[in-house]
Amino acid sequence: MNPSTTVRQEVKDFKPYTPGLTIEEIKQKYNLSNVIKLASNENPLGMSPIVKEEIQKNIPYCFRYPAVGNPELTSALASHHGISSCNIVTSNGSDELIDLLIRVKGTPFQNNIVVCDPSFSIYRMQARINSLEVRKVPLNEDFSFPFAKMLQEIDQQTSLVFLTNPDNPSGYAASRDSILEFADKLPSNCLLIIDEAYIDFSEQEEDFSPLAKFSQTQNIAILRTFSKMFGLAGLRLGYGIVPDWLSDYILRIKLPFSVNILAEQAGLASLKDREFYRSTRETVIEGKKYLASGLEELGCEVLPSQSNFILFRPPIDARKTFEQLLSRGIIIRPLESYNLPQHLRVSIGNANENNTFIKNLEQVFREHGSS
Ligand SMILES: Cc1ncc(COP(=O)(O)O)c(C=O)c1O
Known part of the structure; x- marks a missing residue:
């Protein structure tokens, strides 16, 4: 008997969690030395x-x-x-x-x-x-x-x-x-x-x-x-x-x-x-304002957020936007697994990461038919 037939049916049917891509994976795949990850809503200041x-x-x-x-x-x-x-x-x-x-x-x-x-x-x-x-x-x-x-x-x-x-x-x-x-x-x-x-x-x-x-x-x-x-x-x-x-x-x-x-x-x-808490909050609030207005200027539909990320709908195909950013060393979150294939989610990063993200997004839209 094939021993795997004894595995619980719920386990066989189970679809595992889809995690955000890791920095190492993207460095290797695109042969990049610098990768920015804005995909898993982590702290933009790192650790205290x-x-x-x-x-x-x-x-x-x-x-x-x-x-x-x-x-x-x-x-x-x-x-x-x-x-x-x-x-x-x-x-x-x-x-x-x-x-x-x-x-x-x-x-x-x-x-x-x-x-x-x-x-x-x-x-x-x-x-x-x-x-x-x-x-x-x-x-x-x-x-x-x-x-x-x-x-x-x-x-x-x-x-x-x-x-x-x-x-x-x-x-x-x-x-x-x-x-x-x-x-x-x-x-x-x-x-x-x-x-x-x-x-x-x-x-x-x-x-x-x-x-x-x-x-x-x-x-x-x-x-x-x-x-x-x-x-x-x-x-x-x-x-x-x-x-x-x-x-x-x-x-x-x-x-x-x-x-x-x-x-x-x-x-x-x-x-x-408390100082780390305060500075994280300040970084996220400022970064969120910057990203929201940058995304809107580029023609994206932006949802108001009470969180440390922003949901947006790009003016061109979301999957293409995600992949183009990836090849430039920027990881954000595609949302097919949330059944939102037209939307993307970006975590608020530090000032430098946010700026690099907006600049690259502008290039992607310019090269792929928008703004
Ligand atoms: C809504 C929500 N709940 C829980 C978690 C998981 O948190 P933890 O890292 O504490 O397991 C996440 C992580 O992204 C989340 O988005």
Whole structure:
């Protein structure tokens, strides 16, 4: 018997995550020495120097296992947000928490999850591998959330509803009050997950995040990450702010050491480094203004963004635009996997990267029939 026939059908049918291309891949493919990556919404300033130093200091302790549940970081996050430690769960990136929530709340072959379409693919992927039905509700034409239509899809078997706020890939953000109102209308067994990976880049966090009202809610969990604002994407650190009835169950099934010692210490140092937070925010806000006006001047349709990236529609074919930029050493994100083949997403880079991107885009349009 061919041993591969024994592999689970869900695994055989599984379509893996499509990551952004790496700098090394593009250097090799096009024989380039300089490549700019504006594809994965990483931090335009790189890492905080203070956090880098803290990581170096902790390298000698890597032979030890981390403390299960990362109590030091959990308690620091709790005081950072002014909530109780029993509402915080740390994780190996917020990706891990998405998977854990699905496994804790979703009974295979029985429950369903409701997501927007398009939305971050990991919600659907982890639901499918855990044998949950995925119900996709198209976003409104202006990329706002289709709350009323989502409610029509939600039933007694819906265990989780996912919202990304600010949203990826659009940059749209719903108001805090509209989210709380939506949460109030959900059946009692249904948990609303609000993925706030990009909330630090929004104009006024309180206008969009229900975090300040968290203690008055029962059916909301908020996901945060150190990958974006804190520049630690490669170290893998995220956390959830979850109701206390839920955190214990998540911790029961979470692999005990999934957040490593360096990630925990880097997280602690990041929370203290307010200067890096401030300068990242300033760089993103300024860069976003520059890119939005540059793209508009070149004839692109630009969506307003509360995030550290911009969704735009170029005046020529999006795939051609993407490939032409790639051959010039600039990686941005094509969006076929989000079912938006006419659009592209560009992360906000530093001033030099943004400038190089706009200059090259201008050349591409000039050489390929526009502006
Ligand atoms: C909406 C959204 N959620 C979660 C993540 C994953 O974050 P992490 O690196 O913490 O796993 C991303 C990463 O791009 C994202 O765009």
